[in-house]
Amino acid sequence: MNKKKVMQFSILSLVFLSLLTATATAGITDWLKEKLTGEPQLSPFDTTITISNVEPTIIRFIAVDEYDPDENGATGPGTIQGSPGGTEGASTVIGLFHFIVEDLNEPTDLPGGGGATVIQLGTNVIVTFTAPTASLFTNTINTEGCTTSSCVGNPDCTDQTAETNQLEYNCIFAMNYYDPPSPDGGAVPETDRWKITVTVKDSTGTNSDTATSGQAQEPGVDEGFDHSTCLDEDGLDCDYIIYNIIQGVSTNNALSWSGIDINYGDQPADDGLEISNVGNIAVTKETILAYNPVEDGESANYLKVDAFSVGIDYFGACDVGGTAEALINGIGVDLSQSISYSADGSDTADVFFCIWDTLNPNNIVGAPALSYVANDVQVPSNRWSIVWQS
Numbered sequence: 579m580n581k582k583k584v585m586q587f588s589i590l591s592l593v594f595l596s597l598l599t600a601t602a603t604a605g606i607t608d609w610l611k612e613k614l615t616g617e618p619q620l621s622p623f624d625t626t627i628t629i630s631n632v633e634p635t636i637i638r639f640i641a642v643d644e645y646d647p648d649e650n651g652a653t654g655p656g657t658i659q660g661s662p663g664g665t666e667g668a669s670t671v672i673g674l675f676h677f678i679v680e681d682l683n684e685p686t687d688l689p690g691g692g693g694a695t696v697i698q699l700g701t702n703v704i705v706t707f708t709a710p711t712a713s714l715f716t717n718t719i720n721t722e723g724c725t726t727s728s729c730v731g732n733p734d735c736t737d738q739t740a741e742t743n744q745l746e747y748n749c750i751f752a753m754n755y756y757d758p759p760s761p762d763g764g765a766v767p768e769t770d771r772w773k774i775t776v777t778v779k780d781s782t783g784t785n786s787d788t789a790t791s792g793q794a795q796e797p798g799v800d801e802g803f804d805h806s807t808c809l810d811e812d813g814l815d816c817d818y819i820i821y822n823i824i825q826g827v828s829t830n831n832a833l834s835w836s837g838i839d840i841n842y843g844d845q846p847a848d849d850g851l852e853i854s855n856v857g858n859i860a861v862t863k864e865t866i867l868a869y870n871p872v873e874d875g876e877s878a879n880y881l882k883v884d885a886f887s888v889g890i891d892y893f894g895a896c897d898v899g900g901t902a903e904a905l906i907n908g909i910g911v912d913l914s915q916s917i918s919y920s921a922d923g924s925d926t927a928d929v930f931f932c933i934w935d936t937l938n939p940n941n942i943v944g945a946p947a948l949s950y951v952a953n954d955v956q957v958p959s960n961r962w963s964i965v966w967q968s
Contacts, residue, residue, distance in 0.1 A: 631683055631687070631780065631781075631782050631785055632681070632682050632683060632785065633780070633785040633786065633787055634679050634680065634681040634687075634688060634778050634779075634780050634785065634786065634787050635679065635680045635681075635787050636677060636678070636679050636776055636778060636787045636788075636789040637677075637678040637679065637680050637735075637736055637744060638677065638678045638736065638816070639675075639676075639677050639774060639776075639789070639791070639816045639817055640675070640676035640677060640678070640734055640816060641655030641656045641816045642655070642656055642658065642673050642674065642675045642774075642819050643655060643673070643674050644658060644659070644671055644672065644673060644674070645671075645672035645673065645674045645750060653822070655816070656816065656818060656819055656820060657819070657820045657821075657822065658671055658673055658753060658819060658820070658821050658822065659671070659822045659824075660753055660754075660755050660757070660821065660822070660824045660858070661755065661824065662755055662824055662825070662826025662828070662856040662857055663754065663755030663756065663826075663856040663923065670753065670754060670755045670824070671752070671753050672750055672751070672752055672753075673707075673750065673751050673752075673753060673819075674748065674749070674750055675705065675721070675748075675749045675750075675751065675774065676734060676746060676747065676748050676749075677705075677746070677747050677749075677776055677789075678729070678734060678735050678736065678744055678745070678746055678747075679744065679745050679747065679778050679787070680737070680743050680744045680745075681743055681745070681780055682743055683743075683780070684743055685728075685729075685742075685743060685744065685745040687780045687781050688726075688745050688778065688780055688781075689702045689703050689726075689778065689779070689780075690703075690724070690725065690726040690745075690747070691726060691745050693781060694781065695780070695781040697724055697725075697726070699720070699721060699723070699724065700720065701779070702778065702779040702780075702783065703721075703724055703747065703749075703777075703778055703779075704720075704775075704776070704777040704778075705720065705721035705724065705747075705749050705751070705774070705775070705776050706718055706719065706720055706721075706774075706775050707719040707720075707751060707753075707772050707773070707774055707819060708772065708773045708775065709757065709758045709772060709921075710758065710760055710761060710764075710769060710770050710771055710772060710773075711768075711769050712761040712762075712766070712769040712770050713758035713759070713760075713761055713921075714758075715758040715920075715921035717757050717758060717921055719751050719752070719753060719757070720751070721749040721750065721751045722750055722751055722752060723749065723750050724747050724748065724749040724750075725747075725748050726745050726746060726747055726748070727745075727746040727748060728745070728746075729742045729744040729745060729746055730742060732746060734746050747778075753821060754923065755824050755826070755856055755857060755858060755923070756856075756857075756858055756919075756921055756922060756923040756925075757821060757858060757921065758821070758858055758921050759821050759822060759823045759824070759858050759859065760772065760819075760820045760821050760822070763820070764818070764820035767791070767792060767817070767818050768792060771791075771818035771819060771820055772818060772819035772820070772821055773790065773791040773792075773818060774790070774791045774817065774818065774819065775788065775789070775790045775791070776788065776789050776790075791817040791818045792817050792818070821858075823857070823858065823859050823968075824856075824857040824858045824859070825857040825859060825861075825966075825967075825968045826855075826856040826857045826966075827853050827854060827855055827856060827857075827861055827864070827917065827964055827966045828853070828854050828856045829851045829852060829853050829854065829964070830852075830854075831849060831850075831851045831852055833847055833849075833851060833931060833962065834847065834848050834849075835847055835848060835933065836848055838933065838937070840936070840937040840938040840942065840946075841936060841937075841938050842936060843885075843896070843933065843934055843935050843936045844896040844932065844933075844934055845896075845932065845933045846892065846895055846896060846930065846931070846932045847895075847930070847931040847932065850892060850895075850928045850929060850930040850931070851928065851929045851930075851931075851964075852926050852927075852928055853917065853926060853927050853928070853929055853964060854917075854925070854926050855917040855918070855919060855925040855926070855927075856923075857919075857968065858919065858921070859919055859968045860916060860917065860918055860919040860925075860968060861916055861917035861919075861966050861967070861968055862916050862967060862968055863912065863913075863916070863966065863967045864912070864913045864915055864916075864917070864927075864929070864964060864965070864966050865910035865911060865912050865913070865964070865965040865966070866888050866905065866910065866911050866913065866929070866962070866963075866964060866965075867908070867909075867910045867911075867962065867963045867964075867965050868883045868886065868905040868906075868907070868911075868952070868962045869883060869907055869908055869952055869959075869960035869961070869962065870882060870883045870907050870943075870952075870960060871883065871950035871951060871952045871960070872950060872951065872952070872960060873944075873945075873947035873949065873950055873951075874947075874949055874950070874951050874955075876944075876945075876947070878944045879943065879944035879945050879946070879947050880943050880944065880950065881937060881941055881942060881943070881950050882907070882940075882941040882942075882943065883905045883906070883907045884904060884905065884906065884907065884935070884941065885933055885934065885935040885936070885937055885941040886904070886905045886931060886932065886933055886934070887902040887903060887904050887905060887931070887932045887933075887934040888902060888903055888905060888911060888913065888929060888930070888931050888932075889901050889902035889903065889913075889929075889930055889932070890913055890914070890915045890927070890928065890929060890930070891930065892928075892930045895930035895931060895932040896932035896934045897934075898934050902932065902934065904934070910965055913929065915927055915929075917966075929964075
């Protein structure tokens, strides 16, 4: 055999061996196709990626409103108008606050979302309202109860589809008459308005999210919360609360004199009146408005109120021209006294009354009687009252 034929046989052998190797690894057809066309061939396979339990995300706050019905007049979103109280701790207005939470593990992973985890206030759902820093008072209010609503078709939610992972929380809270108002009408949100803080934990008890009024969202998201439901462009009516000023005073005492001798003056009332500040601002002025006490059922017989006096000191209540002021029928008499405000419902002041002048004979009109009253039963009413201003 000549050398040329040997060389040709060797080359053919190498080609054949290469074909066998390609057939074993990728298939001769695909291998030839790739060699001939230069086009890569695919070998598909399944891929599975498992995500661990993720943290929930608080999407938005929705403006606080007074609980339906609004009993204190038309107040805008984010504004609460309370009423004068009367007893310490008396709640005067109920607020309603909504917020939206999203959990990629589905809403059932959230408290109250239909899964095994129920709402535990103060544990897995924490909602607090903190007094404005400019008010100098540290009142903090916790939500009294929260329920949930589905976000399917719910305009409060940013994802309203059937597959939504969002859930709406509806929380009620009670504000007291003595809770501090927003200084300067809430002009500066960060200092003059009540701040809202929310924390929600998922079923793990460790994955959580916390959001606070005015807080920026995560990087890459528009600054602040989604404010599409808020009235002002900054969304401040959603993020904060304005609590309006409340003014009022009250007393739970009744004024009385027992066993009066009509021939003597300087006879103090049985007890003084304790006047309570039932608003959330200091009372700077008090005025006593009094009328002639009349015989019960016979208004023609009465005592002249001019014989009565008022003061802020028990021992000086009869000292007209000194530490006391004589009362005048139907005309207010000012007291040089104010009632402080300390944001805890404990602000009071005492007022004392006296029959400083003798009743007999100049201060008894008509037939003498054994009993005289000043109340709403008379026509016209002659009930005494305290007029105040802040």
